[in-house]
Amino acid sequence: MKENRYDDEVFFAKYGEMLRSKNGLKGAGEWPELKKLLPDFHGKRVLDLGCGYGWHCKYAAAHGAAYILGTDISHKMLEIAREKNADEKIKYECKAMEDLDFEEGSFDVVISSLAFHYVKDFAPLVQKIYKWLKKGGDFVFSVEHPVFTAYGSQDWYYDSQGNILHFPVDNYYYEGKRDAIFLGERVTKYHRTLTTYLNTLLDNGFTITHVVEPKPPQELMDIEGMKDEMRRPMMLLVSAKK
Amino acid sequence: MKENRYDDEVFFAKYGEMLRSKNGLKGAGEWPELKKLLPDFHGKRVLDLGCGYGWHCKYAAAHGAAYILGTDISHKMLEIAREKNADEKIKYECKAMEDLDFEEGSFDVVISSLAFHYVKDFAPLVQKIYKWLKKGGDFVFSVEHPVFTAYGSQDWYYDSQGNILHFPVDNYYYEGKRDAIFLGERVTKYHRTLTTYLNTLLDNGFTITHVVEPKPPQELMDIEGMKDEMRRPMMLLVSAKK
Numbered sequence: 001m002k003e004n005r006y007d008d009e010v011f012f013a014k015y016g017e018m019l020r021s022k023n024g025l026k027g028a029g030e031w032p033e034l035k036k037l038l039p040d041f042h043g044k045r046v047l048d049l050g051c052g053y054g055w056h057c058k059y060a061a062a063h064g065a066a067y068i069l070g071t072d073i074s075h076k077m078l079e080i081a082r083e084k085n086a087d088e089k090i091k092y093e094c095k096a097m098e099d100l101d102f103e104e105g106s107f108d109v110v111i112s113s114l115a116f117h118y119v120k121d122f123a124p125l126v127q128k129i130y131k132w133l134k135k136g137g138d139f140v141f142s143v144e145h146p147v148f149t150a151y152g153s154q155d156w157y158y159d160s161q162g163n164i165l166h167f168p169v170d171n172y173y174y175e176g177k178r179d180a181i182f183l184g185e186r187v188t189k190y191h192r193t194l195t196t197y198l199n200t201l202l203d204n205g206f207t208i209t210h211v212v213e214p215k216p217p218q219e220l221m222d223i224e225g226m227k228d229e230m231r232r233p234m235m236l237l238v239s240a241k242k
Numbered sequence: 243m244k245e246n247r248y249d250d251e252v253f254f255a256k257y258g259e260m261l262r263s264k265n266g267l268k269g270a271g272e273w274p275e276l277k278k279l280l281p282d283f284h285g286k287r288v289l290d291l292g293c294g295y296g297w298h299c300k301y302a303a304a305h306g307a308a309y310i311l312g313t314d315i316s317h318k319m320l321e322i323a324r325e326k327n328a329d330e331k332i333k334y335e336c337k338a339m340e341d342l343d344f345e346e347g348s349f350d351v352v353i354s355s356l357a358f359h360y361v362k363d364f365a366p367l368v369q370k371i372y373k374w375l376k377k378g379g380d381f382v383f384s385v386e387h388p389v390f391t392a393y394g395s396q397d398w399y400y401d402s403q404g405n406i407l408h409f410p411v412d413n414y415y416y417e418g419k420r421d422a423i424f425l426g427e428r429v430t431k432y433h434r435t436l437t438t439y440l441n442t443l444l445d446n447g448f449t450i451t452h453v454v455e456p457k458p459p460q461e462l463m464d465i466e467g468m469k470d471e472m473r474r475p476m477m478l479l480v481s482a483k484k
Contacts, residue, residue, distance in 0.1 A: 147389055147411055157399070157410070166410035168399070169389055173457050173472045193475070194436065198453040208450050211440040215415045230415045233435070 003118065003188050006052075006074035014183040016080075019223070024055045024084075029226070030142055030235050033214035034113070037239040039138040041065040044108035047132065049097045049141075050115025054081030054090065060109075061087040069107075071095050097125065105134040112141040114235070117149060117189045120177075126200050133242040139206060140240075145213060145233040149191040152178040156228070167232035197236065206240040213237075245360065245430050248294075248316035256425040258322075261465070266297045266326075271468070272384055272477050275456035276355070279481040281380040283307040286350035289374065291339045291383075292357025296323030296332065302351070303329040311349075313337050339367065347376040354383040356477070359391060359431045362419075368442050375484040381448060382482075387455060387475040391433040394420040398470070409474035439478065448482040455479075 005011045019027035028034075042064035048057050051070030060068050068090045072078050078092045097112075098119065110129050119125060129139055148154060150172045156164040172193065180189045201208060213236055216229040247253045261269035270276075284306035290299050293312030302310050310332045314320050320334045339354075340361065352371050361367060371381055390396060392414045398406040414435065422431045443450060455478055458471040 147414075151408060157408070166393060166399070166412040168408035169411050170408040170473050172389075172455075172475050193455055195453060195455045198450075202450070202452060208440075208444070210444060211437060213414075213435055213437045231412050233414050 004073045005182075005185065005187050006072075007076050008185070011183060011185045011187075012074075012076050014185065018183070021053060024053070025059060028055075029216050029220055029229070030214040030237060032217050033212050034140070034142055034237050037140050037210050037212065037237055038111070039109055039140070041109065045106065046109045046111065047071070047102075047107045049100075049110065049112040049129075050118070051081060051092065052077050052113070052115075054078075054085035054092065056111055056113055057081070057090045057092075058085035058087060060111075061089045065089060065109075067091075069093060071097060071100060073097075101128070102132045104131050105137075106132050107137060108134055109138045109140070111139075114142050114144065116141060117144045117192075120190055122192060122196060123200050123204070126204050126206075130204050130206065130242055135242055137242045138239065139201075139242070140238070142235055142237045143197065144189065145236045146172070146192060146194045146197070147232060148234045149178060149180070149189055152180060152191075154180045154182070156232075164228060164231075194236070197238065201238070201240050206242060208238065208240050210237070210239040246315045247424075247427065247429050248314075249318050250427070253425060253427045253429075254316075254318050256427065260425070263295060266295070267301060270297075271458050271462055271471070272456040272479060274459050275454050276382070276384055276479055279382050279452050279454065279479055280353070281351055281382070283351065287348065288351045288353065289313070289344075289349045291342075291352065291354040291371075292360070293323060293334065294319050294355070294357075296320075296327035296334065298353055298355055299323070299332045299334075300327035300329060302353075303331045307331060307351075309333075311335060313339060313342060315339075343370070344374045346373050347379075348374050349379060350376055351380045351382070353381075356384050356386065358383060359386045359434075362432055364434060364438060365442050365446070368446050368448075372446050372448065372484055377484055379484045380481065381443075381484070382480070384477055384479045385439065386431065387478045388414070388434060388436045388439070389474060390476045391420055391422070391431055394422060394433075396422045396424070398474075406470060406473075436478070439480065443480070443482050448484060450480065450482050452481040453478070 025031045041060045043066050046060045046065045046068040048070040057068045057070040070092045073096045151168045151170045157168045213233040216226045267273045283302045285308050288302045288307045288310040290312040299310045299312040312334045315338045393410045393412045399410045420433050455475040458468045
């Protein structure tokens with residue numbers, strides 16, 4: 001996550017208007033499923049990579065975690081996190097996740113929500129996370145789904161009247177940089193295949209415990225566009241154990 | 243696989259013209275990757291669900307398997323299997339895989355190549371396979387990729403000049419029956435999400451060892467249309483352990 005769009009004024013303002021920014025975890029469609037994959041936090045040392053506003057850090061604190069380190073590349077995000085989701089057990093640190101380093105076994109839990117698709121190289125990061133976790137530790141993350149990132153634009157394919165026809169997939173096996181449009185702004189994301197996400201974990205010693213493509217939850221189905229989210233997978237949630 | 247298109251004369255003739263039918267494993271683009279996921283067969287009891295022409299049975303026999311049972315719903319397929327891939331260690335049986343039953347721990351290895359997307363209910367089958375395997379046994383299978391089965395037609399989306407634009411995804415979370423066109427004939431297949439394929443294994447006690455979306459191999463890249471297979475994932479290979 002070396003590129004940092006979140007400190008750009010316009011982008012940051014638009015991000016602040018998203019339901020997940022205003023309502024926190026309740027505004028995030030994938031939260032009910034992600035929550036099920038999280039371990040018991042009691043007494044645990046937790047690292048949140050790309051913590052944003054700090055909602056997950058606060059959740060871990062409220063559920064008994066002993067110590068939480070939330071890291072993000074964006075100063076502005078962390079300002080909001082310190083304001084909205086402060087807790088004596090949480091420390092927020094402004095650093096690109098690629099530049100972090102810790103002693104072996106420093107954490108019991110590593111989480112990351114919708115941040116890894118900003119990271120160019122996944123394997124070195126997974127190797128480090130494996131090192132930072134203690135044996136038996138949990139690694140839980142969400143990313144944009146490879147189906148969602150493959151084409152690049154992250155938009156539906158429309159007919160001439162502007163009706164959605166389907167979602168386009170292309171260049172699936174060509175991993176790497178994509179110029180996506182997110183909140184009307186150009187953002188660089190990295191497409192990876194499902195094979196890369198899962199086998200990188202397996203090849204580096206993790207045991208996969210769950211793989212979930214969250215459906216839009218029933219209670220959010222009235223929100224504009226949410227019903228269309230039954231037509232394409234947008235996110236991928238994975239839990240694994242060291 | 244209760245519907246059996248393979249005993250239909252026209253369909254069967256067309257199937258026989260496919261590279262994978264004429265050239266066996268060498269003609270199957272996914273074989274180099276699938277081969278890597280297969281366990282050591284020496285002295286093993288092997289079950290092949292939806293064995294078709296019996297290429298994988300023969301491979302297991304040639305690599306030391308003690309006993310191989312190949313099952314398929316198609317009489318015609320098994321006639322060819324008995325002709326092309328006979329071996330004293332292989333027994334071919336004509337039965338829908340949903341109707342099979344064996345004692346607990348009857349097999350060391352269960353394999354299945356491109357057959358489960360014809361099966362309506364995946365979970366009961368996975369439960370049975372788990373039962374049939376001995377502890378530590380291997381389960382390796384390939385299926386059509388959820389991206390490939392979601393829309394239904396299994397065809398590219400073209401412009402008015404007939405050029406490929408992209409591959410369409412739709413109705414991803416609506417699992418179930420799809421009317422696909424395969425070899426120019428209408429075939430019923432069942433779409434399942436990736437979540438269903440993987441979590442059904444995990445929820446029923448399996449440990450996932452590999453998940454691979456095979457790319458078209460370099461040596462087949464000159465075959466018509468093969469280069470386009472870099473643009474969409476067509477198959478999903480999974481290996482798991484009891």
